[in-house]
Amino acid sequence: MDFFATDFFKAVFLGVLQGLTEFLPISSSAHLAIFPKFFGWNDPGAAFTAVIQIGTELAVLIYFRKDIWSIGSGWMRGVFSKAARTTQEWRMGWFVIIGSFPIVILGVSLQSLIDSNFRNLWVIGSTLIVGGVILGVAERVGRKNTPIEDLTLSHAILFGLAQAGALVPGVSRSGATISMGLFLGYERAAATRYAFLLAIPAVVGAGIFKLKDIGGANEYGTVPTIIATIVSFVVGLAVIHWLLEYVSKNSYMPFVIYRIALGTVVLLLVATGAIVAVTTVG
Incomplete structure (x- = not known):
């Protein structure tokens, strides 16, 4: 058996x-949808993508x-203490909670589209390019001088709305929220x-929600998913440190160029029939 076609190597x-x-800011979900096509593999699908993101979020939790802990404990203190509700931790806790509402509401509402239509390579290639242009403009025009301590409720909501765009592969969760942050200064x-x-x-919520869809005898079943999740955690931990x-x-201009280049290549390959826009989920 060719090692490069084994379940272990794919995972x-x-x-x-x-x-x-x-x-x-280049969209992990887009890469997980695009690169298997280059090797003739099946699309790992939305469930696999959501679940292995738990690995990278575990890296966030550790890093x-x-x-x-500061935000979480400060928010909990604020639940029981009026004085604690004046702290930055109380405010930040609420900002994270409120900012999460848009992606949760839209994620549940658009689940069928996320699992199917949104994974079309015409959509992904286009969103890579458009998202790259938006990030590039944000990088150019943003003041980039406001600390996170000055975050307001209205800005937290705007961050959340931007994050919700990542339900479409190619948009990029970090790319959308970072672009919004740069636009806001x-x-x-x-x-x-x-x-x-x-x-x-x-991400953790989506991964847990999609756990029920993992399994079976295909190459993206339970064991490959576990392997991929562990690997994503180890690699992600190193990438966080490097990126910050x-x-x-x-x-962010190198990422802008990369997004536009990759999106253009994907659209050209689909247009010429070198790869198909939609394939069977593994």
Whole structure:
């Protein structure tokens, strides 16, 4: 048997791909839909994609454990103490909760589209390009001088609405929220950190919700999914550290160029019949 066609290799490859792309503004779900086509593999599907994202979110939980504990404990104190409701942690806790509402509501409402129509490569290639252009404009016009401590309720809602766009593969959860943050004038690192924190409830919730759809004898069944999730956690932990260091000193323009280039290649390949826009889920 060809090693590169085995379940183990596919699981490791897709886990690495998820870990590398989840936190970069280039859409991990788009990459998980596109790259299997290049090898003639089946589409891993929305359920596989959602579940292995739990691995990368576990990396977020570990990397930001101090921030998460501070916000979570501060919010809990505020439930029982009026004085604690004046703290930044209380406000940030509510901002994460409220900012998660749009993607939860739309995710449940649009579940059938997420599992099928949204995974069309015409859609994915187009959203990669459009999202890249939007990120590029945000990078150019954003003031990038507002700290995350100045986050307001209205801005938290706008961040949440931007995150909801990631229900369409190719948009990118981090790309959409970071773009919104830059448009609103937040520092690159601040927008990126908040994007990571805001994603926790939505991604973990979606992964747990989709667990029931994993299994069976196909190549993206239970064991490959577990392997891919573990690999995505290890790789994702390294990528978080690198990205936060990178954005503190550099712009997002390399990711803009990459998005537009990849989206263009995908659309050209689909248009010429080299790959098909929709394939069977594995």
